[in-house]
Amino acid sequence: MKKILVPTDFSEQATIALRAATNIARKSGAEIILLHIIDLPQETMDMIKPGYDLPEIMFFKEHAEAKLTQTSLSEELNGLNVSQILKLGRTFNEVTDVAKANNIDLIVMGSHGASGFKELFIGSNTEKVIRTSEIPVLAIKGTETEVSFNKVVFANDFTEETAEGFQKIIDFLKVNGAQPHFLMVNTPNNFKPTHIAEQLAHDFLKQYNLDDYEFSIYNDLDIEKGILNFAERVDADLIAMGTHGRKGFARLLNGSISEDLMNHSPRSIITFKL
Known part of the structure; x- marks a missing residue:
C-alpha cells in the first residue's frame, strides 16, 4: 500500500477517519493525501470560467487551503509523507476522480460529516462512491478516538469470481495485523447444508496460505441481517465485503441492501471491488 486518500471536511468524524488512516500509513509506509472538496451547486460551477474566480469562492478556497495546511502539520502526522488537494465540484465524483488520477490504494472516509460535505458519507452518495470506485473504500463509523481493526468479519460466498478482490482484503488484514473471521450467511433463498458450505469455504481458503483465521456459517433471513447480527455476536471491529455485478454475494450492494447496511451498521x- 503506497497511497491513502482521506477526504476531510475538518469535522470530528473526519478527524477520526484521518486517525485511522494514520495508523494504517504507519504500518504500511503509505503516503497520506488529504482531500477537501468545496461542494458547489451545479449552477455555480457553470459560472466559473478559466482565469476568473468569484470573490465568494476565493474566500472559501483560501480558508480551506489554510485548514488543509493546518491539518497536514498536526502532531499526529509527524514523520509521515502528507500532501493535500483542494477541489471544486460535486463531492462523490471528485473523490473517485482524484483517487484514479493519483493511483490511490485506499480511500478512508468518516461515516458522518458536517455542513454540505456530510452527504458524502450517508444515503445515496456513499453508495455512489462505493459502487463507482475501483479502489477499496474504508468508511469509519462511531466516535472512538482510537481506531483499530483487530477482529474483522469478512462475509463472502467463496466462489472463484471473488478471488481477485479476496486477495486485496487479505493484504489489508495482514498490514493491520487483523484477525480474520470469515462468514458465510445462509438465507432461505440461498441455503447450503453445513457440510457443503464448510467444504466450499475450505477449498477456497486453502489457496491463500492463511496461518490463523476463523470461519462461521450463520443462518438469517437475509444477508444484511446476517452480517449485522453476526458482527454484533462476535463484537467485530470492522466488516469487510466485496462489491461487483449482480451475482452471488455481490447482490449485497445492489438496491436498498447496501444503503441499509451502511446506515444501520454501528461498525x-x-x-x-471483486
Missing part, C-alpha cells in the same frame, strides 16, 4: 466497513 466501520471496508469494501473491495
Whole structure:
C-alpha cells in the first residue's frame, strides 16, 4: 500500500477517519493525501470560467487551503509523507476522480460529516462512491478516538469470481495485523447444508496460505441481517465485503441492501471491488 486518500471536511468524524488512516500509513509506509472538496451547486460551477474566480469562492478556497495546511502539520502526522488537494465540484465524483488520477490504494472516509460535505458519507452518495470506485473504500463509523481493526468479519460466498478482490482484503488484514473471521450467511433463498458450505469455504481458503483465521456459517433471513447480527455476536471491529455485478454475494450492494447496511451498521466497513 503506497497511497491513502482521506477526504476531510475538518469535522470530528473526519478527524477520526484521518486517525485511522494514520495508523494504517504507519504500518504500511503509505503516503497520506488529504482531500477537501468545496461542494458547489451545479449552477455555480457553470459560472466559473478559466482565469476568473468569484470573490465568494476565493474566500472559501483560501480558508480551506489554510485548514488543509493546518491539518497536514498536526502532531499526529509527524514523520509521515502528507500532501493535500483542494477541489471544486460535486463531492462523490471528485473523490473517485482524484483517487484514479493519483493511483490511490485506499480511500478512508468518516461515516458522518458536517455542513454540505456530510452527504458524502450517508444515503445515496456513499453508495455512489462505493459502487463507482475501483479502489477499496474504508468508511469509519462511531466516535472512538482510537481506531483499530483487530477482529474483522469478512462475509463472502467463496466462489472463484471473488478471488481477485479476496486477495486485496487479505493484504489489508495482514498490514493491520487483523484477525480474520470469515462468514458465510445462509438465507432461505440461498441455503447450503453445513457440510457443503464448510467444504466450499475450505477449498477456497486453502489457496491463500492463511496461518490463523476463523470461519462461521450463520443462518438469517437475509444477508444484511446476517452480517449485522453476526458482527454484533462476535463484537467485530470492522466488516469487510466485496462489491461487483449482480451475482452471488455481490447482490449485497445492489438496491436498498447496501444503503441499509451502511446506515444501520454501528461498525466501520471496508469494501473491495471483486
